[in-house]
Amino acid sequence: MIVLGIESSCDETAAAVVRNGTEVLSSVIYSQVPLHQPYGGVVPEIASRSHIEKIRAIIEQALRDAFPESEEPLQEVDAIAATCGPGLAASLLVGWSAAKGLALASGKPLLPVNHMHAHLWSVQLDKGAIDIAAQYPQLGLAISGGHTCFVEATAPDHYQLIGQTIDDAAGEAFDKAAKLLGLGYPGGPVIDRIAREIPLEERHSIAFPQGKVALDHPLSPGLRAELCVSFSGLKTALLTYFRKNPPQNEAETARVCAAYQEAIVDAVVKRAEIALKSGKYKTFAVGGGVSLNGRLREALQALADRYHVPLLLAFPRYCGDNAAMIAGLASVGGALPAEDPLAWDIDPSLPV
Numbered sequence: 001m002i003v004l005g006i007e008s009s010c011d012e013t014a015a016a017v018v019r020n021g022t023e024v025l026s027s028v029i030y031s032q033v034p035l036h037q038p039y040g041g042v043v044p045e046i047a048s049r050s051h052i053e054k055i056r057a058i059i060e061q062a063l064r065d066a067f068p069e070s071e072e073p074l075q076e077v078d079a080i081a082a083t084c085g086p087g088l089a090a091s092l093l094v095g096w097s098a099a100k101g102l103a104l105a106s107g108k109p110l111l112p113v114n115h116m117h118a119h120l121w122s123v124q125l126d127k128g129a130i131d132i133a134a135q136y137p138q139l140g141l142a143i144s145g146g147h148t149c150f151v152e153a154t155a156p157d158h159y160q161l162i163g164q165t166i167d168d169a170a171g172e173a174f175d176k177a178a179k180l181l182g183l184g185y186p187g188g189p190v191i192d193r194i195a196r197e198i199p200l201e202e203r204h205s206i207a208f209p210q211g212k213v214a215l216d217h218p219l220s221p222g223l224r225a226e227l228c229v230s231f232s233g234l235k236t237a238l239l240t241y242f243r244k245n246p247p248q249n250e251a252e253t254a255r256v257c258a259a260y261q262e263a264i265v266d267a268v269v270k271r272a273e274i275a276l277k278s279g280k281y282k283t284f285a286v287g288g289g290v291s292l293n294g295r296l297r298e299a300l301q302a303l304a305d306r307y308h309v310p311l312l313l314a315f316p317r318y319c320g321d322n323a324a325m326i327a328g329l330a331s332v333g334g335a336l337p338a339e340d341p342l343a344w345d346i347d348p349s350l351p352v
């Protein structure tokens with residue numbers, strides 16, 4: 001099955017064509033980061049307007065790249081998939097409406113996709129012939145600017161949320177810290193880079209909280225407090241530290257970044273360890289923008305090696321928001337069940 005995927009949940013306008021779940025025939029991503037940089041975060045109105053300006057050209061490019069010989073490349077795909085949530089309402093609306101329009105015009109099926117589910121699928125893209133069924137039961141971690149969640153998957157289209165952040169997401173924690181430290185947007189990549197200047201053994205020089213969630217904290221059914229995390233205290237601790245000890249030079253800023261990053265990485269790794277200890281998972285899949293973090297990758301690899309569970313990471317081009325993960329997941333039956341998808345609306349707070 002060949003699927004055209006469309007993604008516009010936040011500040012990337014993306015389209016891609018994927019065959020049978022994993023074979024990426026094309027993937028085009030237009031990043032709006034430079035548009036939002038002056039504001040230190042994503043401005044929804046700017047994001048929405050930019051999606052509207054770009055989406056048509058991005059879709060056309062993805063179709064052309066996938067089928068350079070074809071005069072009517074849209075006719076080559078079997079279905080059209082798009083993110084319908086979670087994300088920014090005015091952003092989601094652009095990609096979802098474009099997909100609806102194409103589906104109506106072409107008569108092809110429309111497949112609504114959950115963005116966070118697709119981040120977990122991203123680890124499968126471009127990996128060649130692999131036995132995907134043998135990867136389950138799988139522990140999944142989707143870690144991005146808007147979410148941090150652990151899931152237990154028994155099949156590509158069947159999973160249960162078992163842990164999550166109860167406040168800020170990991171990416172948000174990186175972004176807010178970078179803003180406070182005057183390092184620009186997005187914060188994750190810059191903190192990742194600056195923290196490397198500090199040797200590993202010196203990276204715990206400032207004690208930041210580990211985000212423990214009280215065992216009696218009220219949680220939705222299925223969630224386990226020991227697999228949940230809170231990053232808002234970490235942000236407050238950084239603010240308090242920053243007020244008392246404003247960094248005087250680049251080396252001090254690097255020390256703060258390294259300790260802060262270590263706290264996020266430790267918090268995530270500790271929860272992952274609790275889950276892996278159960279011994280019930282055949283693989284550990286990690287997707288989402290924050291999975292680009294070098295230190296997190298290194299620490300998760302060490303953990304997975306210790307528990308002899310293969311760690312599945314996406315290629316860097318599929319870690320951040322992209323449409324290949326949307327098309328890929330939809331092409332293996334991972335779209336949301338919908339009787340009449342053309343009547344569906346976007347859902348900015350679609351549950352993971």
Ligand code: KG4
Pocket residue numbers: 010143144145146147170171172174175186187188189190192288289290291292293294319320321
């Ligand atoms: O998955 P993504 O592209 O969009 C969302 O669905 O949110 O994730 C974006 C997030 C941002 O918060 C960004 O700071 C973070 O991913 N990020 C990183 C790194 N690269 C991107 N965080 C830590 N280290 C990185 N190298």
Ligand code: ZN
Pocket residue numbers: 115119144145288289320321
């Ligand atoms: Zn995302």
